[in-house]
Amino acid sequence: MANPEHPRFIISNFLSLDICKELEFIHKSCSTVGYRQNVFSTTLSHLIATNSAHLIMPFVPIRERLKEQAEEFFGCEFELFVEFTGLISWSRGASIGWHSDDNRPYLKQRDFAAVCYLNTYGEDFKGGLFHFQDGEPPTVAPMVGDVVMYTADSRNIHSVDEITDGERLTLTLWFSRDGSHDEDAKLISFLSQRQLHLSVHGPHSFLPLSASSKMYWFPPEQALSYESGFDICFARIQALGYGLYFPQDKNCFSALDLSNGLSETLMEPLRLTRKVELFDEEFVNILHVLQVVQFYSWKASELQKSEHEEKINVLPLTQSQREELNRLKRAFLKDEQLAETLFSSMAVDRCKQNPFNWASFSAAVTAWEAYCDKLGKEMLISLTHWRTHQSIFSVPSSDIEEEIET
Numbered sequence: 001m002a003n004p005e006h007p008r009f010i011i012s013n014f015l016s017l018d019i020c021k022e023l024e025f026i027h028k029s030c031s032t033v034g035y036r037q038n039v040f041s042t043t044l045s046h047l048i049a050t051n052s053a054h055l056i057m058p059f060v061p062i063r064e065r066l067k068e069q070a071e072e073f074f075g076c077e078f079e080l081f082v083e084f085t086g087l088i089s090w091s092r093g094a095s096i097g098w099h100s101d102d103n104r105p106y107l108k109q110r111d112f113a114a115v116c117y118l119n120t121y122g123e124d125f126k127g128g129l130f131h132f133q134d135g136e137p138p139t140v141a142p143m144v145g146d147v148v149m150y151t152a153d154s155r156n157i158h159s160v161d162e163i164t165d166g167e168r169l170t171l172t173l174w175f176s177r178d179g180s181h182d183e184d185a186k187l188i189s190f191l192s193q194r195q196l197h198l199s200v201h202g203p204h205s206f207l208p209l210s211a212s213s214k215m216y217w218f219p220p221e222q223a224l225s226y227e228s229g230f231d232i233c234f235a236r237i238q239a240l241g242y243g244l245y246f247p248q249d250k251n252c253f254s255a256l257d258l259s260n261g262l263s264e265t266l267m268e269p270l271r272l273t274r275k276v277e278l279f280d281e282e283f284v285n286i287l288h289v290l291q292v293v294q295f296y297s298w299k300a301s302e303l304q305k306s307e308h309e310e311k312i313n314v315l316p317l318t319q320s321q322r323e324e325l326n327r328l329k330r331a332f333l334k335d336e337q338l339a340e341t342l343f344s345s346m347a348v349d350r351c352k353q354n355p356f357n358w359a360s361f362s363a364a365v366t367a368w369e370a371y372c373d374k375l376g377k378e379m380l381i382s383l384t385h386w387r388t389h390q391s392i393f394s395v396p397s398s399d400i401e402e403e404i405e406t
């Protein structure tokens with residue numbers, strides 16, 4: 001039973017390293033500007049809104065296990081509801097002072113919090129220690145895979161120190177006893193609207209689409225003028241050592257219509273470059289490129305071990321293409337220093353272990369499609385069960401396989 005004065009728990013190694021990496025891949029390819037300064041977030045409804053609903057699948061078993069733990073630990077007689085699920089990253093400069101999680105009139109429905117750490121204090125970021133104002137333990141140093149759970153009321157006033165380097169990443173959930181705040185019901189209704197026309201056997205479109213390009217400009221108050229700051233997708237691609245290039249014929253950058261929004265341009269088809277080379281395959285938009293490059297980062301060591309037969313289309317960049325590339329960079333990374341401060345990784349050594357090569361990158365493009373296709377099928381079958389039960393849960397894999405076969 002929980003200590004009634006400060007009901008809280010820490011569970012070590014709750015999530016495997018692999019699932020933490022998968023959630024990092026999802027966040028780094030789908031996040032938008034967050035609700036606090038220097039914070040970025042990925043919500044499940046945002047995944048649905050950007051045609052990436054299949055990416056909610058990895059969250060399903062985790063939400064289920066966390067809810068069970070919360071019900072058991074906090075001795076709930078009735079079932080709890082997940083009120084919110086989101087990936088949240090904190091970059092340099094982000095922090096939060098003493099607060100309880102239900103401290104606003106519109107947050108009163110929050111009864112319990114679960115914060116899962118997806119990376120590690122001291123290794124992936126500096127600063128960012130979690131403190132409870134009273135009781136034990138006074139401090140939690142985030143460790144990949146660990147979870148801290150606490151009641152959202154004033155018995156668990158807490159704070160997070162300012163991040164001073166790297167990026168601190170969490171999966172954060174809140175639970176409510178009040179069924180009218182059930183996130184599942186809202187997500188199922190949204191999914192039904194978006195997915196109804198898709199069939200399990202038909203061709204899938206898992207290519208990401210933008211909800212609103214304004215959500216990707218940092219800082220958000222500059223998203224109307226684009227005078228300073230940067231596009232967060234562009235910055236993440238650049239942080240991994242790539243550049244972007246628009247095929248000249250279609251979207252001539254010099255003819256760009258700024259009144260339409262600078263970031264709108266990034267929703268046009270484009271190509272990827274690295275150093276002095278152009279990868280001669282078209283991506284539908286920047287979100288597509290971002291998912292593939294983040295997928296490659298996640299899977300690089302696996303992909304480099306396997307043999308690749310495919311023919312790889314890589315061309316040397318011409319002088320005029322290089323100039324175009326730099327022009328784009330100046331437009332989308334107005335403040336390159338700020339982008340580097342927020343997104344540069346402390347764990348550079350990991351990249352050195354997996355030197356880049358186009359053959360394994362090409363294999364990543366194919367592997368990413370297979371990954372999305374598999375999750376997409378699972379999602380569509382699960383949705384029929386979720387609709388029946390008005391609840392999001394893991395449908396047994398035997399049921400899913402049976403329905404894919406028939």
Ligand SMILES: O=C(O)CCC(=O)C(=O)O
Nearest residue numbers: 096101115130158160170
């Ligand atoms: O990330 C954490 O450790 C806690 C964050 C927090 O307190 C909040 O989001 O309310």
Ligand SMILES: [Fe+2]
Nearest residue numbers: 099100101158
């Ligand atoms: Fe909090």
